Amino acid sequence: MSQYIPTLDYYTSGLPLVCTMYASSECYFGVNLNPLCKPSEVSYTLIPTMAYFEFLPVQRNNGANSSISVPKTLNEKEQQELVDLVDVKLGQEYELVVTTYSGLYRYRVGDVLRVAGFKNNAPQFNFICRKNVVLCIDSDKTDEVELQNAVKNAVNHFLPFDATLAEYTSYADTTTIPGHYVLYWELSLNGTTPIPPSVFEDCCLTIEESLNSVYRQGRVCDKSIGPLEIKIVEPGTFDKLMDYAISLGASINQYKTPRCVKFAPIVELLNSRAVSSFFSPKCPKWFPGHKQWINMN
Structure with missing residues (x-):
């Protein structure tokens, strides 16, 4: 939290x-x-x-x-x-x-x-x-702490625009080849200056740069993971998500926004309210010397 x-x-x-x-x-x-x-x-x-x-x-x-x-x-x-x-x-x-x-x-x-x-x-x-891993496409494993820290690094790009991240969740999309991470972001816009697409692309890259070397190896060397995608959703989307969870029997007192979604109807709900989509413009940094260390461990 x-x-x-x-x-x-x-x-x-x-x-x-x-x-x-x-x-x-x-x-x-x-x-x-x-x-x-x-x-x-x-x-x-x-x-x-x-x-x-x-x-x-x-x-x-x-x-x-x-x-x-x-x-x-x-x-x-x-x-x-x-x-x-x-x-x-x-x-x-x-x-x-x-x-x-x-x-x-x-x-x-x-x-x-x-x-x-x-x-x-x-x-x-x-x-x-x-304990549960939030996201996985190939051999990569991303837990909620790592994801939260990566998102925290990325939203610093919004400071000049007086915008904040209201809520987010993630999805490991394996319907594409290769599969890729998708983040759904709901923003709170306080300023009047529109956020250019390049800023969202920078956010995608910052997240990828903040993830572990196994993920970056999959992106850069193995090509087993596709560019990370951020989908901006309409205001109120995560309220709709909570309403849907409660309709299925979730307790309103214990409900917490899931940091990863897998249930197809929830993914469909989020996709239906997406207003824009942005991809990482290039691969994150990764050094081949990491590979030997990973294999040894």
């Missing part, structure tokens, strides 16, 4: 943004013992009586070792790798696994946490991202 922090700061004139607890549908996890800290510094102290917490070590090498679909159960090798709450290491990232009073046994919540410090002997965790 970090995308919304600048907007909240603007409308609240810098009032504290407070997140007091960390919880999900599976169980209550923990509390923020310093609720007035900056959003980027929020950490949660897990309460060991809420559930039995275990941690699966995570290695995120530019997304290359992630998987597209994370099962909710652990295989035998993963069970042997589990770490107890008292044995986690400072700075290490883990996937949270819980055994609950309601009957879930070694259930993968899907959240990736990083050990940020300790309160006495109790470890405190930063929420990093969801």
Whole structure:
């Protein structure tokens, strides 16, 4: 939800943004013992009586070792790798696994946490991202943190035009040859100066430059990934998307804009409200020396 922090700061004139607890549908996890800290510094102290917490070590090498679909159960090798709450290491990232009073046994919540410090002997965790990969065309793997950072870099091109990105989502379009990433952007235009097409093309290229070397290798060397595309959608499109999700049974209290869409009717809805489309004008930078490193790892 970090995308919304600048907007909240603007409308609240810098009032504290407070997140007091960390919880999900599976169980209550923990509390923020310093609720007035900056959003980027929020950490949660897990309460060991809420559930039995275990941690699966995570290695995120530019997304290359992630998987597209994370099962909710652990295989035998993963069970042997589990770490107890008292044995986690400072700075290490883990996937949270819980055994609950309601009957879930070694259930993968899907959240990736990083050990940020300790309160006495109790470890405190930063929420990093969801485990599932957001986008994949070939051997590339792009998670939501990487995508968010890439988008954040790109929208800096809008500063001279007094425009902001209201909402966005993404789609891995494999109907083209080669497949390519598509980003759907809904803009909030406050200025009167129109944004030229070249600026959107620069945004496409900036996003590609911000993605990992595996993606850029696919674009430049392997030619297995096509130019990234940004589609600008009509104002109110993401409200329509929320209405559609709620009509299918989603909870209005828990709805969050998906950062990746795959369901065909949702893709059709977004495409039907697209008013313009822009592609990356050239390949991103990639150095052949990266390939040997990737193969070795």
